[in-house]
Amino acid sequence: MSDTVELSDAEWQVMNLVWDRQPIMAQDVIGALAEPCCWSPATVRTMLHRLVKKEALQFTPEGNRYWYRAAVRRADCVRRAARSFLDRVFDGEAAPLLAHFVRTARFSSEELAQLRTLLDQQER
Amino acid sequence: MSDTVELSDAEWQVMNLVWDRQPIMAQDVIGALAEPCCWSPATVRTMLHRLVKKEALQFTPEGNRYWYRAAVRRADCVRRAARSFLDRVFDGEAAPLLAHFVRTARFSSEELAQLRTLLDQQER
DNA sequence: TGAAGTTGTTTACGGATGTAAATAAAAGGC
DNA sequence: GCCTTTTATTTACATCCGTAAACAACTTCA
Numbered sequence: 081m082s083d084t085v086e087l088s089d090a091e092w093q094v095m096n097l098v099w100d101r102q103p104i105m106a107q108d109v110i111g112a113l114a115e116p117c118c119w120s121p122a123t124v125r126t127m128l129h130r131l132v133k134k135e136a137l138q139f140t141p142e143g144n145r146y147w148y149r150a151a152v153r154r155a156d157c158v159r160r161a162a163r164s165f166l167d168r169v170f171d172g173e174a175a176p177l178l179a180h181f182v183r184t185a186r187f188s189s190e191e192l193a194q195l196r197t198l199l200d201q202q203e204r
Numbered sequence: 205m206s207d208t209v210e211l212s213d214a215e216w217q218v219m220n221l222v223w224d225r226q227p228i229m230a231q232d233v234i235g236a237l238a239e240p241c242c243w244s245p246a247t248v249r250t251m252l253h254r255l256v257k258k259e260a261l262q263f264t265p266e267g268n269r270y271w272y273r274a275a276v277r278r279a280d281c282v283r284r285a286a287r288s289f290l291d292r293v294f295d296g297e298a299a300p301l302l303a304h305f306v307r308t309a310r311f312s313s314e315e316l317a318q319l320r321t322l323l324d325q326q327e328r
Numbered sequence: 329t330g331a332a333g334t335t336g337t338t339t340a341c342g343g344a345t346g347t348a349a350a351t352a353a354a355a356g357g358c
Numbered sequence: 359g360c361c362t363t364t365t366a367t368t369t370a371c372a373t374c375c376g377t378a379a380a381c382a383a384c385t386t387c388a
Contacts, residue, residue, distance in 0.1 A: 088345060092292045106365075122348045125366070130345090144355055144365055158293055162304060165289045168216045169282055174309030175319070178302060180286060182322040185298030192323055195299070198306040199316055199323075212375060230335070246378045249336070254375090268335055268385055 084156040085136045093117055094127045095136060095150065095157070102149040103140070109148070208280040209260045216285075217241055218251045219260060223278045227264070227271040 087095055097112055098104055110124045119127075128148060131137040139146035170177040187195070211219055221236055222228055234248045243251075252272060255261040260281075263270035294301040311319070 089288075089292060090346065096295065119346090120348060122350095123346075126346085126348075129367070144353095146366080158304065159308070161289070161293050162308070164213075165285070165293075166305070168213055169285050169289075171220065174305050175311055175315040178305055178319055179322060180282065181290070181298050181302055182319065182326065184283070184286070187299055187326055189327075191299040192326060195302055195306065195323060196320065198303060199319060202306065202311055202316060203313070214376065243376090244378060246380095247376075250376085250378075253337070268383090270336075 083135075083152060084160050085134055085152050087136065087157060087161070090117075090127060091131060091136070092161075094124070094131060095154075098137065098148055098150050099154045103147040104149075105145055105147060107145070207259075207276060208284050209258055209276050211260065211281060211285070214241075214251060215255060215260070218248070218255060219274065219278075219281065222261065222272055222274050226273040228273075229269055229271060231269075233272070 093113060093116075094109060097109055101108070101112075106125055106128055109128065110119075110121045113119055113124055114121075128137065132139060132148075136150070136152050137148050138151040139148045141147075166172055166174060166177055170180075217237060217240075218233060221233055225232070225236075230249055230252055233252065234243075234245045237243055237248055238245075252261065256263060256272075260274070260276050261272050262275040263272045265271075290296055290298060290301055294304075
């Protein structure tokens with residue numbers, strides 16, 4: 081299971097968009113990533129092509145163009161990236177990691193409540 | 205301030221060791237990373253050299269060898285890596301990130317208590 | 329004082345990554 | 359049935375990364 085993949089920084093940008101809006105065409109990916117990333121259309125197409133090659137994306141041809149969609153599950157990629165980050169930066173210790181993010185971010189009351197609930201579920 | 209640096213995976217291994225045990229000599233880094241990372245001594249020396257070049261490490265010569273120590277603060281590198289990971293994988297949303305790690309890790313009662321305290325401090 | 333060993337420096341090299349131009353293929357308009 | 363436009367595929371290239379051997383400089387032990 082979890083036929084997952086290592087994604088680079090730029091590849092995450094593309095995959096996040098595809099996961100959110102799939103199926104999606106190259107043109108729309110280009111449009112959506114043009115300003116935030118300042119990528120030329122050619123660059124975006126290269127990313128799509130590479131992601132297909134590494135089997136993170138699949139596509140269905142329709143006439144001239146492709147409908148792209150994800151071939152790996154977001155949850156699996158998140159899990160993998162999270163694990164790697166945890167090991168690399170926090171030596172595998174989740175508690176200090178959590179402490180860091182709790183300290184450096186701000187949360188709404190709802191979010192805080194929800195996090196407490198999750199902690200409670202851990203207890204048992 | 206925060207004259208920080210992007211560290212690669214392998215570089216984090218070295219830096220983590222240096223932060224923990226500085227000042228430290230190449231020989232000891234080699235010894236400490238030999239089994240966990242399966243790196244040859246030459247590889248470790250290359251890493252040290254590159255880290256000096258990118259100004260993440262500094263050194264004081266003593267006779268034949270160097271005493272290495274960090275030239276960037278761990279907290280700064282952690283902050284930078286954490287920010288980058290948060291943006292990349294969780295689109296900048298800390299709450300889902302925390303939820304993920306709370307769900308996928310196990311914590312002792314002390315850790316849970318401490319996390320609750322941190323959440324309480326957020327509230328105010 | 330020279331041989332041997334240790335330590336740092338240079339060079340090497342294949343694969344990944346960011347970035348994008350050049351080219352081929354195909355679809356659509358006239 | 360061609361020309362133009364759009365889309366995908368190939369090729370390009372500098373930099374970084376993991377990995378390590380080759381080399382030079384300096385100590386140290388006989």
